[in-house]
Each structure stands twice: as C-alpha cells, then as structure tokens.
Amino acid sequence: MDGETLEVSERVRAATSIDLAAQLKELKDTYHWDALTSTGYGRFLSQKILGGGVTTEIKAYATSAHHFHRDINTVIDLGGQDTKVLSLDRKSGQLIKFEMNDKCSAGTGKFFEMMAATLGLSLEELVAAALKGERAFEINSTCTVFAESEVISLLTSGKSVEDIARAVHESLLVKLVSLLSRILNAETHSILFVGGGARNSTLVKFLADALAREVIVPEHPDFFGAYGAALVARTNLNQLP
Known part of the structure; x- marks a missing residue:
C-alpha cells in the first residue's frame, strides 16, 4: 500500500453455512488492533462482537478502488x-x-x-x-x-x-x-x-x-472489500484527536 506494510490474515471457508459468531469470537481472542471497521452482510454482528465501526460494501469497494487503481x-x-x-x-x-x-x-x-x-x-x-x-x-x-x-x-x-x-x-x-x-x-x-x-x-x-x-x-479480488474497510478504519483512526 504505497510503501506501507500490508499484513493480511485470511480465512477461507468453502461452505457458506458458517458459524460467523464463533469465528468472530475466535478473532477477538486471537488478534488485537488499533482500529476496526467491518463490512459485508455480517458487519453488524461483527460490530456487536468485536466493536469498532461499520461501512457498507459499496463504500469499502469505492475506497479500495480509488486507493489502488485511481x-x-x-x-x-x-x-x-x-x-x-x-x-x-x-x-x-x-x-x-x-x-x-x-x-x-x-x-x-x-x-x-x-x-x-x-x-x-x-x-x-x-x-x-x-x-x-x-x-x-x-x-x-x-x-x-x-x-x-x-x-x-x-x-x-x-x-x-x-x-x-x-x-x-x-x-x-x-x-x-x-x-x-x-x-x-x-x-x-x-x-x-x-x-x-x-x-x-x-x-x-x-x-x-x-x-x-x-x-x-487484482491479486486478491475476494478481499478487496476488506482492504477498503481497513482503509476506512485507518482514516478514522488518523482523525482521532
């Protein structure tokens, strides 16, 4: 990301009938972060369990597209x-x-x-x-x-x-x-x-x-929305007093 270090932790599940709440709780116990923004259909459940903000997929994709492909x-x-x-x-x-x-x-x-x-x-x-x-x-x-x-x-x-x-x-x-x-x-x-x-x-x-x-x-098209959400989270973090 323009000279920055981009660390991606990914988990892919083939089945769509996943226990999202259990996965989110596992993330909460495993990782830490300075800022968090969730997107996608599960964003409000994610916010409930992990905290942080939410953004629509449309905003996430627009943000990511403008950042990487202006x-x-x-x-x-x-x-x-x-x-x-x-x-x-x-x-x-x-x-x-x-x-x-x-x-x-x-x-x-x-x-x-x-x-x-x-x-x-x-x-x-x-x-x-x-x-x-x-x-x-x-x-x-x-x-x-x-x-x-x-x-x-x-x-x-x-x-x-x-x-x-x-x-x-x-x-x-x-x-x-x-x-x-x-x-x-x-x-x-x-x-x-x-x-x-x-x-x-x-x-x-x-x-x-x-x-x-x-x-x-792009190299990881299925994570493009997640990149956008991360960029939104970073922007919100930088705007804190």
Whole structure:
C-alpha cells in the first residue's frame, strides 16, 4: 500500500453455512488492533462482537478502488450474495452511481456453485469446461431453480458438459453486461473486477470480449472489500484527536 506494510490474515471457508459468531469470537481472542471497521452482510454482528465501526460494501469497494487503481472509474463486484457495479469520480474517488442485481442467486457467484453441483463438477472444473465449450445454445431461465432443471434437461438430451458449462457462463455474463450498461460511458476504458467471482478466469475473458474493454482483476479480488474497510478504519483512526 504505497510503501506501507500490508499484513493480511485470511480465512477461507468453502461452505457458506458458517458459524460467523464463533469465528468472530475466535478473532477477538486471537488478534488485537488499533482500529476496526467491518463490512459485508455480517458487519453488524461483527460490530456487536468485536466493536469498532461499520461501512457498507459499496463504500469499502469505492475506497479500495480509488486507493489502488485511481485511473479506473468503473468497478464490478460479483459476490456470493449479490452483484454490484460502481461508477466513481477518478479525481476524488467519490461514488457517482451504483447498480445492483435483483435479489436472486442467478445473478451472483452462488449460481456457479449450484450449476457446478448439478453437473457433478467442482468450480474449477466448471470454469475449465466452459472455456472448451461452444456457444451452441442458451440457458433462458432467469431463476436458479429453473436453470437447474434446464441444465438437467440438457444433460439428459445428450448435450456436452463443456457446452452446458459455456451456456452457464453466458447466462450470467448477460446479466453482468446488462448491469454494466447502466453506468458505462465513453471514458470507461478499463473495468476493475472484484469479489470472489473475479477468480473465474473464463468469466473474466468472456466479459472482456463482450465489452471490448480491458478487465483488470487484482491479486486478491475476494478481499478487496476488506482492504477498503481497513482503509476506512485507518482514516478514522488518523482523525482521532
């Protein structure tokens, strides 16, 4: 971080049904800090157990993006619960506009988890298969449950796993492009792609091709919001008398 030492303590759990309260209590017993800001869906529980402040994911991503990538004015976050796109002022880092997907897992990273399970693949296998697949058909269902039934029908009709994996990616791609179209402008030359979904290299490639723009993925895209929360905490600490 501009010559500073950045220490990251990370814990990744594959399962989404984690006992967050127990993890937070473990953090409280294990670490100490000078300032703390929590973000994400569990931020208020975190504040209750750990103290400190809270900030929205949108503020966290905007702060982190402006700190690390000041030449970029467009950010897309593909998470497990929702998808957000942000338009930022390059000079100030202030949020100009943001859009979110509707509350449906078909437009989030969770969609990939469910489709991979339906195909009997790991996430990594799903991503690799999609890159080999042909754009032979579309998955038209806008609901994950119906999309799952559609995938099963495609399998039983003899469609290849690779082509189905491609169609799964294309289905989510359409939703991402639609969201981004609401905030893109002539000055948008590059897009910052963050969140756990940005680890999907095939989706990154498809998105760059669809938009005809450079798509930049930071080294740890799934921790980008956490970096922003840490920057907010540092700012608040520096403002104390």
